[in-house]
Amino acid sequence: MPDFPDRRSEMKTRTILILIALISFGLGVHADETSCEICHSKLKGRLSQPVTQWKNSIHQQNDINCANCHGGDPSAKNMKAAHSRSKGWIGKPGPIQIVKLCGTCHANESFMKKYDPNSRTDQLKNYMTSNHGINIMKKEDGRAATCASCHGAHDVLKAMNPRSHVYPENVVDTCAKCHGDKKLMAQFDISGDEVADYKSSVHATALYKKHDLSAPTCNDCHGNHGAAPPGAASVEKVCGTCHVMNQKLFDESPHKEWDEIGLRGCVECHSNHAIKPPTDAMLSTDKGVCLNCHDSTEPAFKTMEAMYKTLTGLETKLMETREMVNNAAEKGMLMDDAMLKLQDAKTAYIKSRTATHKFSSDYLDHIAKAALVDVTNIQKLAKERLMEVTKRRTSFYWFGGLFFILLILLGLKIRSMEK
Amino acid sequence: MLKKINAWVEERLDLSTLRHLTLEKTVPKHRYTPLHLFGGVALFFFTVQIVTGILLLLYYKPTAGEAFKSVEFIVTQVPYGWLIRSIHSWSANLMILAIFIHMFAKYFLKAYRKPRELTWVSGFILLVLAMGFGFTGYLLPWNELAFFATGVGTESVAATPVIGHWLLLILRGGENVTGATLSRFFAIHVTVLPLVIIGILSIHLLLIQAQGMSKPIGIKEKGEIPFVPNFMLRDLMMWLGALIVLVGLATFFPWELGHAVDTFASAPAGIKPEWYFLSMYQTLKWMPPFFIGISGELIGITLISIAGALVLLVPFLDRKASREEKSPWFTIIGVLAIIFLIAITIYARFS
Numbered sequence: 055m056p057d058f059p060d061r062r063s064e065m066k067t068r069t070i071l072i073l074i075a076l077i078s079f080g081l082g083v084h085a086d087e088t089s090c091e092i093c094h095s096k097l098k099g100r101l102s103q104p105v106t107q108w109k110n111s112i113h114q115q116n117d118i119n120c121a122n123c124h125g126g127d128p129s130a131k132n133m134k135a136a137h138s139r140s141k142g143w144i145g146k147p148g149p150i151q152i153v154k155l156c157g158t159c160h161a162n163e164s165f166m167k168k169y170d171p172n173s174r175t176d177q178l179k180n181y182m183t184s185n186h187g188i189n190i191m192k193k194e195d196g197r198a199a200t201c202a203s204c205h206g207a208h209d210v211l212k213a214m215n216p217r218s219h220v221y222p223e224n225v226v227d228t229c230a231k232c233h234g235d236k237k238l239m240a241q242f243d244i245s246g247d248e249v250a251d252y253k254s255s256v257h258a259t260a261l262y263k264k265h266d267l268s269a270p271t272c273n274d275c276h277g278n279h280g281a282a283p284p285g286a287a288s289v290e291k292v293c294g295t296c297h298v299m300n301q302k303l304f305d306e307s308p309h310k311e312w313d314e315i316g317l318r319g320c321v322e323c324h325s326n327h328a329i330k331p332p333t334d335a336m337l338s339t340d341k342g343v344c345l346n347c348h349d350s351t352e353p354a355f356k357t358m359e360a361m362y363k364t365l366t367g368l369e370t371k372l373m374e375t376r377e378m379v380n381n382a383a384e385k386g387m388l389m390d391d392a393m394l395k396l397q398d399a400k401t402a403y404i405k406s407r408t409a410t411h412k413f414s415s416d417y418l419d420h421i422a423k424a425a426l427v428d429v430t431n432i433q434k435l436a437k438e439r440l441m442e443v444t445k446r447r448t449s450f451y452w453f454g455g456l457f458f459i460l461l462i463l464l465g466l467k468i469r470s471m472e473k
Numbered sequence: 474m475l476k477k478i479n480a481w482v483e484e485r486l487d488l489s490t491l492r493h494l495t496l497e498k499t500v501p502k503h504r505y506t507p508l509h510l511f512g513g514v515a516l517f518f519f520t521v522q523i524v525t526g527i528l529l530l531l532y533y534k535p536t537a538g539e540a541f542k543s544v545e546f547i548v549t550q551v552p553y554g555w556l557i558r559s560i561h562s563w564s565a566n567l568m569i570l571a572i573f574i575h576m577f578a579k580y581f582l583k584a585y586r587k588p589r590e591l592t593w594v595s596g597f598i599l600l601v602l603a604m605g606f607g608f609t610g611y612l613l614p615w616n617e618l619a620f621f622a623t624g625v626g627t628e629s630v631a632a633t634p635v636i637g638h639w640l641l642l643i644l645r646g647g648e649n650v651t652g653a654t655l656s657r658f659f660a661i662h663v664t665v666l667p668l669v670i671i672g673i674l675s676i677h678l679l680l681i682q683a684q685g686m687s688k689p690i691g692i693k694e695k696g697e698i699p700f701v702p703n704f705m706l707r708d709l710m711m712w713l714g715a716l717i718v719l720v721g722l723a724t725f726f727p728w729e730l731g732h733a734v735d736t737f738a739s740a741p742a743g744i745k746p747e748w749y750f751l752s753m754y755q756t757l758k759w760m761p762p763f764f765i766g767i768s769g770e771l772i773g774i775t776l777i778s779i780a781g782a783l784v785l786l787v788p789f790l791d792r793k794a795s796r797e798e799k800s801p802w803f804t805i806i807g808v809l810a811i812i813f814l815i816a817i818t819i820y821a822r823f824s
Contacts, residue, residue, distance in 0.1 A: 386725070386726060386727030386729075388545065388548055388549055388730060446556075446724050447724060447725070449724075450720060450721060450724040450725075453720060454717050454720065454721060457713050457716060457717050458717060460713060461710055461713045461714060461717070464706055464709060464710045464713070465710060467706065468706050468707060468710070471702070471706075472698070472703065
């Protein structure tokens with residue numbers, strides 16, 4: 055504490071100090087700005103970019119600075135001293151170094167909990183089991199992805215930050231940096247079509263057009279850090295994470311032991327990346343997916359034929375009903391009750407489509423029956439309303455016609471009176 | 474028998490005015506005579522409003538929890554309820570249309586000139602009251618569209634200097650559109666406005682009876698026709714035509730009920746007021762947020778008020794017409810006003 059001559063000058067000095075602190079804060083001047091930032095921000099191109107990127111990162115917000123990864127002396131006044139090997143400066147880290155550096159903090163539970171009590175610390179462990187991790191850490195193959203390949207080197211953000219490279223709507227393009235490169239992928243025996251296929255899928259439509267962040271992207275099926283292709287036995291479990299009922303019914307079906315003969319569950323009918331919205335045509339007798347394995351002499355063909363008939367019949371009825379309801383609504387009838395029931399019927403129809411995964415026409419008929427009852431009731435309601443419309447309009451024709459004749463007679467009366 | 478009843482009444486009441494109306498009153502006959510019939514059409518729709526309004530009152534419940542359900546009950550369960558409700562809504566719109574046609578017809582015929590200034594003034598007040606009926610009645614079904622449109626409509630009142638916020642509170646019965654707003658709109662719609670409109674309408678009709686129908690300046694007359702039965706039968710013809718159109722519209726295009734209010738839902742896209750408020754709505758929409766420090770909404774409301782005041786004062790502004798001289802400038806202004814109103818309404822409806 056400085057020795058102030060009197061109370062008044064003590065107050066004055068304190069006021070000046072507070073003012074300086076406030077102004078410094080307002081101008082964004084950090085007292086602890088490192089020499090790395092000071093020098094690199096004055097440089098051009100790739101040497102200054104890391105500073106700009108880091109300044110917007112989660113690391114900057116938590117005071118994790120350049121030296122924490124690159125080493126060196128951030129308080130040194132010149133480059134030589136700052137980049138001193140004796141102070142641990144490593145320059146640009148290589149792939150293995152990157153993984154180890156990130157793991158230093160991110161695999162350290164007590165360190166990470168200081169920043170986020172819910173933070174995971176198993177990323178490094180998972181990474182080591184992934185194809186990426188095995189290639190980098192065991193085979194020392196630098197072509198595979200490290201932490202920085204996906205999260206960015208300096209512009210690391212929280213995964214749910216919309217600007218993050220691993221945000222659901224960005225993650226596919228992040229994977230595409232390598233997996234969309236056919237030349238690179240050919241070196242690993244991967245086709246390189248996966249990203250394009252995914253972008254044509256029903257999942258991509260949900261993600262990009264409907265902005266449904268729960269729609270699966272690459273990491274939802276392949277894992278985040280433990281990235282690996284799901285094996286034949288686990289495909290059904292992967293899809294079943296979201297499509298619970300389909301998996302349950304599939305497990306009760308004659309196809310439940312597919313994996314034993316090397317067939318890949320859901321993928322055999324729906325494909326893997328280019329999954330299209332399912333249609334009833336998948337069960338049709340001329341181009342149905344069952345024909346990939348079964349021919350017309352097998353009982354399975356009959357089952358497929360029966361299921362197709364049930365589903366298309368139900369769909370046609372549902373469409374007819376919707377048209378009737380809309381027609382009555384357009385003619386001014388209040389159809390809110392029918393619309394609500396139509397929603398129930400649609401749900402029952404979707405349930406029927408799900409029921410096909412048991413591959414039993416009897417079971418499907420049983421489920422579809424509920425939807426058919428709904429549809430029949432709505433049709434009855436819509437017919438009643440449409441008949442009411444006809445009754446109203448017919449009454450008007452009589453009333454309007456009668457009054458129109460009266461109107462003409464009045465006109466004639468006026469004319470005769472004024473003659 | 475009729476004679477006896479007549480004599481009995483005559484002994485107790487002086488029926489000379491009525492006798493004058495039925496036996497002696499005449500209407501000038503010229504090529505614009507049919508234009509005089511639109512006032513009668515507006516009166517016919519007003520009568521329909523009273524009758525259907527009373528019928529709706531038998532089932533309508535003016536509370537936030539019951540209003541929508543009660544209207545739904547009327548249109549689905551009550552015998553001919555759908556027709557009554559649809560006629561009430563269509564007739565409200567046709568009444569305002571008829572008033573507009575009637576007003577512009579009288580404007581172009583310069584029927585407002587001396588000595589009929591008060592007839593014009595009372596007619597203008599009737600138009601404002603009819604619009605008030607439309608505004609308050611629109612909220613009563615308590616559907617989504619009405620709820621949010623009333624929110625926007627009442628909000629503009631707040632732009633009035635000094636008393637704006639106070640007026641808003643009075644109109645809404647609180648800061649927001651709630652069940653309290655519904656209660657007071659209902660009260661205004663079924664008690665205050667009918668009482669006022671019947672009073673003003675009586676003055677309007679009395680003035681017409683006292684002064685007779687105006688003759689346009691410089692128009693060649695083809696004589697006169699008796700009010701009863703010749704003009705009355707013409708009125709009846711128009712009413713029959715109006716009734717056919719009204720019931721036809723109500724049958725083929727029943728008035729929509731919409732969806733029940735969900736106060737937590739966000740406002741649906743494209744909320745617009747009824748067609749007769751669209752010109753005002755668009756004017757307010759075109760205003761900048763601020764102009765030389767004054768709120769755009771206030772400027773808009775001031776402009777609309779000035780336009781209304783000018784229409785109200787037309788008989789006192791058109792000095793030439795009061796001297797029985799032609800006033801072409803007023804005719805040109807009227808034509809421009811019609812073109813502007815139609816154009817802005819169409820633009821607001823489809824933009």
